[in-house]
Structure formats: structure tokens, C-alpha cells
Amino acid sequence: MNDQLNNKSLIQCSNVNVFYADQQALFDINLDIRENEVTSLIGPSGCGKSTFLRCINRMNDVIDICKVEGSISIDNQNIYDPEVDVVELRSRIGMVFQKPNPFPKSVYDNVAYGPKLHGRILHQEDLDRKVQESLERAGLWSEVKDRLHEPGTSLSGGQQQRLCIARAIAIDPSVILMDEPCSALDPIATAKIEELIDELKSKYTITIVTHSMQQAARVSQRTAFFHLGKLIEVGDTEKIFRSPEHEQTEAYVTGRYG
Amino acid sequence: MSSNNFKKRHRAEKRFKAYGLISLVTAAIMLIVIIGSMIYKSIPAFTNYTLDLEVNMVSQSLDTDIEEINYRGIVRDSFFSLFPEVQDRSEKRKLSKLISSSAGYSLRDFIIENPTYGNKKFYFSVLFTDDSDLFYKGYVDVYLPEDERRLDNQEIFWLTKLQSRGRVESKISRNLFLNGDSREPEVAGFYGATIGSLITIFVTLVLSFPIGVITAIYLENFAIKNRITDFIEVNINNLAAVPSIIFGLLGLAVFINFFGMPRSVPLVGGLVLSLMTLPTIIITTRSSLQSVPPSIREAALAMGASEMQVVFQHLLPAALPGIFTGAIIGLARAFGESAPLLLIGMVAFIVDIPASINDPATALPVQIYLWADSPERAFVAKTSAATLILIGLLIVINLVAVILRKRYEVKW
Numbered sequence: 001m002n003d004q005l006n007n008k009s010l011i012q013c014s015n016v017n018v019f020y021a022d023q024q025a026l027f028d029i030n031l032d033i034r035e036n037e038v039t040s041l042i043g044p045s046g047c048g049k050s051t052f053l054r055c056i057n058r059m060n061d062v063i064d065i066c067k068v069e070g071s072i073s074i075d076n077q078n079i080y081d082p083e084v085d086v087v088e089l090r091s092r093i094g095m096v097f098q099k100p101n102p103f104p105k106s107v108y109d110n111v112a113y114g115p116k117l118h119g120r121i122l123h124q125e126d127l128d129r130k131v132q133e134s135l136e137r138a139g140l141w142s143e144v145k146d147r148l149h150e151p152g153t154s155l156s157g158g159q160q161q162r163l164c165i166a167r168a169i170a171i172d173p174s175v176i177l178m179d180e181p182c183s184a185l186d187p188i189a190t191a192k193i194e195e196l197i198d199e200l201k202s203k204y205t206i207t208i209v210t211h212s213m214q215q216a217a218r219v220s221q222r223t224a225f226f227h228l229g230k231l232i233e234v235g236d237t238e239k240i241f242r243s244p245e246h247e248q249t250e251a252y253v254t255g256r257y258g
Numbered sequence: 259m260s261s262n263n264f265k266k267r268h269r270a271e272k273r274f275k276a277y278g279l280i281s282l283v284t285a286a287i288m289l290i291v292i293i294g295s296m297i298y299k300s301i302p303a304f305t306n307y308t309l310d311l312e313v314n315m316v317s318q319s320l321d322t323d324i325e326e327i328n329y330r331g332i333v334r335d336s337f338f339s340l341f342p343e344v345q346d347r348s349e350k351r352k353l354s355k356l357i358s359s360s361a362g363y364s365l366r367d368f369i370i371e372n373p374t375y376g377n378k379k380f381y382f383s384v385l386f387t388d389d390s391d392l393f394y395k396g397y398v399d400v401y402l403p404e405d406e407r408r409l410d411n412q413e414i415f416w417l418t419k420l421q422s423r424g425r426v427e428s429k430i431s432r433n434l435f436l437n438g439d440s441r442e443p444e445v446a447g448f449y450g451a452t453i454g455s456l457i458t459i460f461v462t463l464v465l466s467f468p469i470g471v472i473t474a475i476y477l478e479n480f481a482i483k484n485r486i487t488d489f490i491e492v493n494i495n496n497l498a499a500v501p502s503i504i505f506g507l508l509g510l511a512v513f514i515n516f517f518g519m520p521r522s523v524p525l526v527g528g529l530v531l532s533l534m535t536l537p538t539i540i541i542t543t544r545s546s547l548q549s550v551p552p553s554i555r556e557a558a559l560a561m562g563a564s565e566m567q568v569v570f571q572h573l574l575p576a577a578l579p580g581i582f583t584g585a586i587i588g589l590a591r592a593f594g595e596s597a598p599l600l601l602i603g604m605v606a607f608i609v610d611i612p613a614s615i616n617d618p619a620t621a622l623p624v625q626i627y628l629w630a631d632s633p634e635r636a637f638v639a640k641t642s643a644a645t646l647i648l649i650g651l652l653i654v655i656n657l658v659a660v661i662l663r664k665r666y667e668v669k670w
Binding site for chain 2: 102
């Protein structure tokens with residue numbers, strides 16, 4: 001427990017407010033996310049946890065009516081600074097979505113997409129190695145090594161989601177954001193992904209939005225509870241689930257609410 | 259009670275299926291009738307009766323320039339020699355009208371190509387005029403009173419006599435496939451109009467496809483949504499519903515009168531048809547871009563792709579089948595369009611085969627209109643034949659659309 005507490009915080013969010021047109025979705029969020037840890041964001045539907053996650057790689061920029069205030073710093077750099085290049089920012093952050101969304105290309109091309117896109121790997125052998133390494137790290141290599149050139153969309157749901165994780169880690173991100181990555185998967189596929197998340201945290205900082213409290217308890221070291229756009233409580237997962245400070249948190253984690 | 263309800267629902271379903279089947283069969287029968295009658299009517303257009311004529315070039319002096327020889331006279335003399343009993347001048351004139359006035363020209367072309375025949379006696383096949391041709395094909399009712407027929411008894415006697423000598427032969431009409439328009443039905447062909455149509459549609463494709471697709475991409479993915487873009491959008495949708503003749507008027511006023519471009523040329527035709535096709539291409543491209551799942555866009559953006567990379571690496575390839583289909587539907591519509599072309603002068607009588615976007619030309623639909631309007635009976639068959647070719651080309655265009663769609667289809 002102690003060494004985890006010593007982990008320095010990689011992402012600092014202060015006074016983050018998010019508006020969709022006139023409606024405010026997030027209120028004054030102050031949250032630090034520590035390096036090489038899994039932080040889970042929990043809360044009832046519509047509480048703003050996904051919105052918050054999408055602020056970290058500025059995916060909300062895509063939505064015209066969405067406006068973000070406050071500051072989010074990664075490695076002490078405010079990513080909402082006008083000088084920040086969003087494309088460069090996103091090349092350092094991997095994201096995994098609720099529904100597996102591989103590109104309609106081969107398994108190989110899905111994983112090779114990021115490295116090729118950012119021009120980081122120039123030689124074919126290096127690219128082959130990178131693809132293999134990413135697929136191995138995503139626990140998918142043994143299953144797909146003979147079908148690298150089949151379309152990624154032909155894999156099963158759980159495999160597709162692991163392919164998306166492999167695609168995300170192929171660009172060597174420092175942060176991986178996961179937006180309910182298991183909600184479309186069966187329990188066995190979910191167990192595999194959870195195992196994977198546990199392995200990945202040694203190398204990456206992971207933030208995961210989940211609806212499953214068991215999942216949050218299983219995979220994360222820290223948990224943040226959101227309710228109606230506000231961050232109610234954040235702390236070590238054990239503490240949040242055993243002895244939360246706020247009544248609302250307790251009601252939610254014990255299943256009396258939401 | 260409830261079982262009654264089920265019966266009723268099943269009956270309703272059966273009725274609906276029956277309605278569907280009836281409409282389908284009706285549509286199919288109509289299509290078969292139209293195409294069938296077109297084929298039936300066009301049959302006479304594909305053949306032409308010819309006369310094997312012995313032409314005598316021996317008397318021609320070797321010094322005469324082969325371009326200067328009186329070929330028409332030679333053909334006429336050879337023809338008259340088949341009827342030594344006809345001596346009267348006015349009868350001779352009548353006799354000479356049985357064979358096509360093009361005979362002299364085709365002999366000339368033949369001699370220029372084969373100069374060795376320039377002083378020989380040989381058999382050369384010449385076309386009959388449309389009226390004689392129709393007589394041989396059985397379209398002249400000899401039991402009608404003489405003054406109600408295109409051919410009088412004397413002419414019919416001559417034609418029958420020729421046939422009894424075994425000099426008359428039915429051949430595939432090469433003119434139909436290889437010639438431009440002509441006042442003489444036996445010479446007229448749709449090759450000129452087909453080439454004119456293809457050049458025009460090429461200009462339309464080159465202009466409207468890139469402009470339409472780029473406009474659609476810009477409006478869909480890059481343009482800021484405000485009143486101006488809303489206004490443009492509404493107008494594009496309205497333009498798609500504007501009658502095509504309006505675009506012809508616009509082309510006449512802007513391209514020909516204002517910019518001083520030439521009349522009757524495929525360039526202007528292509529410009530006008532591009533204006534007409536653009537809204538269709540823009541609308542279909544936008545809707546195919548919209549139909550790409552948003553999750554793909556999000557995945558690419560989150561990987562750090564720029565907006566342009568998202569468009570060109572993901573949205574466009576996935577939308578391509580839809581874009582091709584839309585573009586080809588638009589082009590097929592333009593291909594069958596005649597009204598705007600009438601206004602910019604592509605309805606002129608043009609004999610030469612166009613070779614560039616700046617040569618006077620006409621288009622297939624306009625050629626059909628011109629022939630349908632001609633009084634000569636032989637043009638009825640030509641009209642049907644040209645219509646068949648137009649339909650055939652449209653089927654080919656649609657086949658290309660289907661092939662492209664299958665080829666680029668993305669499976670999710």
C-alpha cells in the first residue's frame with residue numbers, strides 16, 4: 001500500500017467545469033490521477049464520469065456544443081493551453097471505448113495504424129516486432145498470430161476489445177483511458193480484460209470508467225465516485241468500498257442506490 | 259376472440275404480399291412490353307438492302323486526279339445500263355432516285371482507299387434509298403391506291419425487276435453504327451451522337467465528381483455550423499429538385515452569352531450537366547459519410563489522427579461504395595438528359611463525328627428526339643435502335659456502379 005501512496009500524480013485536474021450548450025455537466029472537479037495505478041471512475045448513469053474521461057484526451061473538442069473550463073495537466077503541462085496540439089496530445093494517450101471498434105482492416109493493420117500514423121516506426125521488421133509486442137501485451141498474440149491478415153472485425157467481441165487495447169498500446173501512450181471497456185462483453189472475456197488491466201498498470205497509468213463496482217474493486221487502486229456532475233469522493237479503492245466518508249458513496253457502493 | 263384476431267392478422271399479411279406481387283408483375287410486364295416493342299420496331303434499322311452494281315472505271319484516264327472523277331455519274335450510268343429500255347429524261351431521274359445519293363461518295367471513298375481499282379471493271383454494292391429499302395423489307399403496301407404510296411407502280415416494277423435478277427442483297431447496316439447524322443435515313447447513324455454523349459458525360463464526370471465530393475466532405479466534416487452553411491445546405495437540396503431545362507437556360511445565359519463559349523459543344527453540355535449533377539453527388543456523398551459508424555471516427559481521433567486523416571483514411575474509404583452509387587446515378591440521369599442540351603444548341607444537325615470537347619456535337623437523347631421528329635418513315639426504326647443503344651449504355655453504367663459498390667464494400 002505504501003509504495004502506491006508514494007506514486008506521484010501524473011494528471012492533475014483543477015476546477016474542471018464542462019458545459020453542453022447551456023447545461024452544465026461537470027462542476028468544479030479536482031482530481032489527481034497517479035502514475036502506474038488504475039483509477040476507476042464510478043457513479044450512476046449520467047453522472048459525468050465519461051464526460052470527465054473524455055476531457056483527459058480532449059475528445060470533447062469534437063462535440064461542437066461542448067465547452068471545457070478549468071485546467072488539466074499531464075506531466076505538468078496544461079493540455080487546455082491554446083498552444084497544445086490536440087493531435088500530439090492524443091498520440092500520448094490511448095483510449096478504449098465501450099463498444100469494441102476495430103477499424104475495418106486486418107488485425108495487423110489495426111495495430112500498426114498508430115505507429116505508422118505518427119511515423120515513429122520506419123522499418124517493416126520493427127513494425128512487425130511492434131505489432132507482435134503489442135498483441136502479446138494485450139494477451140491476444142497466441143489467438144491471432146495465424147490470422148493477422150484477417151479483418152479485425154471478424155474476431156469475437158472480447159478479442160476485438162483486446163485488439164483495441166493492443167492498438168492503443170502500440171503508440172506507447174503514458175495514459176490509457178477506458179470507457180466501460182467490458183460492458184459489451186461476457187464474463188469470461190471480462191475476466192481476461194481485467195487480468196490484462198492489472199498487468200498493464202506496471203507500465204501505464206490507467207483510468208477506467210465502470211458501472212460494475214466489483215470490477216472497480218478488483219482492478220483499481222483508487223476510486224472516484226461521481227454523482228450529478230460532482231466528484232463526491234476519491235480515495236483508495238479499499239477505503240471507498242469499506243469505509244466511505246460520504247453517505248451517498250456508501251449508499252451507492254452498497255447497492256442501496258443507483 | 260383472440261384466435262379471430264390472429265386469423266385477421268395473417269390474412270392482412272397475405273393480402274399485403276399479394277399486392278406486392280401484383281405490382282411487381284405489373285412493372286415487369288410493362289418493362290417487357292416497352293423493351294420488346296422497342297426491339298421489334300428497331301429491327302429494320304439494323305439491315306439495309308444493297309444493290310450489286312457493276313461499275314466501269316476503265317474509261318477513266320489515268321491522269322485524272324482520283325478525287326476529281328465524276329463518281330456520281332459513273333454510278334448513275336452503271337445503274338441505267340441495267341435498264342436499257344428507260345430513255346426518257348424524267349423517267350431516268352425517277353429511276354436514279356431508287357438508289358441512295360450516297361452511292362457516289364462511297365465509290366469515291368472506296369477508290370481513294372484502293373487506287374488499283376481506278377481503271378477496272380468491278381462489282382460494287384450501293385445502298386438503296388430508304389423508300390426502296392422499306393419496299394424490300396415489306397413495309398410498302400402494294401394494294402394501296404398508287405397516290406397514297408411513297409412508290410408508284412413504275413418504281414415498284416423496277417425494284418421487283420432488280421430483285422428478280424438476283425442483284426439485291428440485305429446486309430447489316432454499318433452506317434447505323436459508324437456514321438453521324440444525315441438527312442438520308444439509309445446513311446444516318448448514331449455513332450456521332452454516342453461519341454458526343456460520351457465526351458459530354460466525361461466532362462460532367464471530371465467536373466462534378468471531384469467538386470461534389472470535396473464540397474460534401476467540407477460541409478460534413480470541416481464547415482462550422484452556422485446560418486450561412488445552413489443556407490447553403492438548404493439551397494443544395496433545392497437545386498437537386500430544379501427542372502433540368504432551367505440549367506439549360508442558365509448555361510445559355512452564363513456560358514454562351516456571358517463567357518462567349520461556342521454553341522453546340524460538349525464542353526458547355528458537360529458544364530451544364532455538371533451543374534445538374536452536383537447537388538445529387540453532394541447529397542449522396544454526405545449521406546454516405548454520415549452512415550459510417552461514429553465509433554470509427556472516434557477510434558481514429560483518439561489514436562491521434564487529424565481530422566483530415568480521419569476523413570481520408572477512414573470515412574472516405576468506408577463511404578466510397580455509396581459515393582460511387584450516388585455519382586453514377588447522377589451521371590446516368592445526365593446521360594439520358596436532353597432538355598438542357600437543346601437550349602445550348604446541341605440539337606444542331608451535325609454530320610461529323612466529334613473528336614474533342616470543342617467540336618460541335620449532339621447527344622444520344624437529342625439524336626432520338628431529332629429522329630423521332632423526322633418525317634421519313636425509315637427514321638422510326640432508327641429512333642427505336644438509338645433508344646435501345648441509350649438503354650444499353652445506361653445498363654452498362656449501372657453495372658459499373660454495382661461492380662464498384664461490391665468491390666469497395668466494407669464489412670463491419
